[in-house]
Amino acid sequence: MNTHETLVILTPGFPADEDDSTCIPPQQLFVKALKKQKPELNIIVISFQYPFEVRQYTWHDMQVIALGGRSRGKLYRRALWLKVWRTLKQLNRQHQIIGLLSFWMGECAFIGNRFANKYGRMHYCWVLGQDARTGNRFVRLINPKGEQLIALSDQLAREVEVNYGIVPKHIIPPGIDTSMFGTPATKRDIDLMGAGSLIPLKQYELFVDVVKKLTIQFPHIKAVICGRGPEMERLKHQIIRLKLENNVKLTGGLTHGEVLAMMQRTKVFLHTSAYEGFGMVLSEALYAGAQVVSLVKPMDLMPEEFHQGKNENELVGLVSGFLDDKDLKHEPVLFNPIECIADKVTELFINDDLTTEGTEILHRGH
Structure with a gap:
């Protein structure tokens, strides 16, 4: 077993290569900053839908496992979820997983939450936008506690509370590089x-x-x-x-x-x-x-x-x-340097004096 602490990130899509700057820019900036701030942390990304082909590759010294779901229909989705589950089980045998982080309260969070519950791992879901609106069936399927939710903004946290009666405990906005x-x-x-x-x-x-x-x-x-x-x-x-x-x-x-x-x-x-x-x-x-x-x-x-x-x-x-x-x-x-944002997320998984809790995130001038 690899004894390095490993964080698994679950996402619907991820850049196909290091030149793919237009695929979820806020999330890819965050993942890069996370590795920069915590270089000893082993980060593995599982991407459900995009890239469209099944492959494994290295992205800025991090392992990406693309499962090529292509956002296909119901039967394909069930098969995809099974592939994700098997992949997570294999990673759990091979690595010391400290937790899972899911982007959006959708299928990634659904699988991540079930896996975390079964194997006693921490799991956080980052609510990023329209997943906070009414009609998100995954909220009922996941039934998350407020402590498990990270809201991207104050406004989004209120939206989750109004629509689902859940108060996200953590509010972490996007950062810039x-x-x-x-x-x-x-x-x-x-x-x-x-x-x-x-x-x-x-x-x-x-x-x-x-x-x-x-x-x-x-x-x-x-x-x-x-x-x-x-x-x-x-x-x-x-x-x-x-x-x-x-x-x-x-x-x-x-x-x-x-x-x-x-x-x-x-x-x-x-x-x-x-x-x-x-x-x-x-x-x-x-x-x-x-x-x-x-x-x-x-x-x-x-x-x-x-x-x-x-x-x-x-x-x-x-x-x-x-x-x-x-x-x-x-x-x-x-407003919100990406380094501070990466540190705030790291603190959820690792209680480490090297992180910057309470760091001022508004700076004027260069």
């Missing part, structure tokens, strides 16, 4: 930016409507939406219909690094998502020096550079105020 940011741009040539998947939940049609209203005061406003998804064509038609071809650019899919570079050229970052656990783009935009305007407020305490607007008119008012401010400052604000 400052080493991924380049030198700040000398000129902020993007007035307004949005970034994320082009899906209905993100409400980018509202983003475009906000730009249309802003053109009354700022006819040459330059706005950018970074991302790809099923709403792309509808947004293109909306931009043409509103005659905003010279004002709104749809970049399509970009690498994570390219998105961060654009944030560093941006004056105001606008987040129009109708529902959010805690979008990592909010923390990234803050560190990039942008003023952040959002419909949702993930944490009860946010930096003063974060501003909530509760409807379209409030969003327009906030953005116009910033664009009209000739002395608008763009100081980087580090």
